[in-house]
Amino acid sequence: MKKDSTLLRLRKANPYPLPATVDEGDLLARITAQPPDSRLRRRVTPLHRRGLVLGVSFAVMALLASTAYALSTWVFSSAVKPDVTKAEYRRAQDELRLPPGYSWPVLYVDPNSVTSPGAGGGHAVLISQNAWECYWAKAIRNGNTAAQRRAHTELSTLLANNILVAPIGAPEDWRPPNPPDEPYAVFAHDGGLNWIRQTYELAATGNPRRLRQSCRANSPR
Amino acid sequence: MGMTLELERRSAEERFHTVFAHLGAVTSYARRRGSKDADALAAEVMTIAWRRLADVPRDDALPWLYATARNLVLAEARLSAPGAGASVHEPERVAATAEPPELDPALAQALRSLSALDRETLLLVAWEDLTPSQAAKALGINPTAFRVRLLRARRRLRASLDRFAADGRPPAALTQLDVEGT
Numbered sequence: 001m002k003k004d005s006t007l008l009r010l011r012k013a014n015p016y017p018l019p020a021t022v023d024e025g026d027l028l029a030r031i032t033a034q035p036p037d038s039r040l041r042r043r044v045t046p047l048h049r050r051g052l053v054l055g056v057s058f059a060v061m062a063l064l065a066s067t068a069y070a071l072s073t074w075v076f077s078s079a080v081k082p083d084v085t086k087a088e089y090r091r092a093q094d095e096l097r098l099p100p101g102y103s104w105p106v107l108y109v110d111p112n113s114v115t116s117p118g119a120g121g122g123h124a125v126l127i128s129q130n131a132w133e134c135y136w137a138k139a140i141r142n143g144n145t146a147a148q149r150r151a152h153t154e155l156s157t158l159l160a161n162n163i164l165v166a167p168i169g170a171p172e173d174w175r176p177p178n179p180p181d182e183p184y185a186v187f188a189h190d191g192g193l194n195w196i197r198q199t200y201e202l203a204a205t206g207n208p209r210r211l212r213q214s215c216r217a218n219s220p221r
Numbered sequence: 222m223g224m225t226l227e228l229e230r231r232s233a234e235e236r237f238h239t240v241f242a243h244l245g246a247v248t249s250y251a252r253r254r255g256s257k258d259a260d261a262l263a264a265e266v267m268t269i270a271w272r273r274l275a276d277v278p279r280d281d282a283l284p285w286l287y288a289t290a291r292n293l294v295l296a297e298a299r300l301s302a303p304g305a306g307a308s309v310h311e312p313e314r315v316a317a318t319a320e321p322p323e324l325d326p327a328l329a330q331a332l333r334s335l336s337a338l339d340r341e342t343l344l345l346v347a348w349e350d351l352t353p354s355q356a357a358k359a360l361g362i363n364p365t366a367f368r369v370r371l372l373r374a375r376r377r378l379r380a381s382l383d384r385f386a387a388d389g390r391p392p393a394a395l396t397q398l399d400v401e402g403t
Contacts, residue, residue: 004375005379006375006378006379006382007343007346007347007375009328009382010328010343010344010347010348010378011347011348013324013325013328014253014347014348015252015253015323015324016249016252016253018249019245019246019249020245020246020248020249020252020259021245022244022245022248022260022263023260024241024244027244027264027267028238028241031237031241031264031267031268031271032233032234032237032271034268034271034272036229036230036233036234036237036271036274037233037271037272037273037274037275037276039275040229040232040233040274040275190228
């Protein structure tokens with residue numbers, strides 16, 4: 001195509017062959033001073049991020065499956081095998097509560113995978129949290145005030161006792177130096193926990209939109 | 222919440238920086254298409270890109286920017302065309318007013334004889350140096366259709382140039398035979 005004489009002639013006739021030199025001035029600053037595209041916001045809400053973290057966690061578990069034994073010997077000396085993770089998950093079920101009508105889903109862990117200690121308990125915490133959120137949203141829809149109060153109390157207790165926040169700048173696989181006996185999930189220090197607290201406060205004062213959104217976004221598929 | 226919004230904004234700004242890096246290319250595009258105020262038009266393109274950042278392809282923003290710039294050039298030409306307010310259903314007439322300046326007469330006449338879409342097909346490749354895939358995206362057609370269009374446009378341009386060279390007079394108005402420009 002480039003040898004085509006017509007195109008060559010056209011190329012040579014380019015009235016401005018060089019890229020324009022532009023004086024950007026404060027154009028960039030003026031443009032970005034405006035609100036960004038609101039559609040981008042939906043993609044990075046803490047709710048979606050939490051779902052994403054769960055998804056990535058399981059993807060990593062699957063990825064590790066092929067070389068699990070070697071990795072557990074050579075690199076991840078603190079990694080645990082599936083039977084430990086499942087035992088943690090079962091043990092956590094004795095310490096956490098689910099709303100009436102809800103049951104614990106089966107935790108599938110690839111037989112040759114390894115994961116961090118405590119991951120089974122952390123998974124149970126998030127299952128319980130999501131179940132109570134959905135129960136609360138349903139209670140609001142049905143006008144069941146007693147159930148609403150109970151869900152709010154359960155979730156407040158869960159946040160207080162079973163959710164930890166990693167220090168600023170901590171690695172993604174951060175674990176508390178002295179892990180608590182009760183099951184726990186670790187949140188990144190990115191404001192996500194505060195956002196969840198606000199979600200519950202809003203729901204308690206008659207605005208359940210974010211609560212319903214969280215229920216939908218984090219429900220086990 | 223505030224921290225989350227701040228992170229979102231920072232993420233959007235980082236992404237937009239890669240888009241904004243094409244400001245010079247978009248300005249050149251506007252000049253080559255005869256915009257009366259290429260700098261302002263390019264700034265408008267960038268503002269639209271910021272407001273619609275979710276629509277701007279992450280892998281290659283340039284075709285999207287050129288498509289937006291083209292729409293603005295056409296709108297600008299429509300406003301400044303004789304009897305402004307010309308129907309939006311007359312893209313050929315409008316596009317004829319937004320033609321590049323300072324070309325040799327034969328080439329200018331030959332380009333003018335093409336449909337707006339044929340002309341844009343050629344110029345995206347010859348002047349903007351886009352690959353056929355990029356140019357296809359800028360025109361909103363698939364790459365195969367673009368290659369066919371490019372082949373035909375080249376032939377038409379060559380025929381017009383040959384005729385102009387032989388007769389020394391402007392080529393026939395091929396646009397009448399090529400309403401849709403395919």
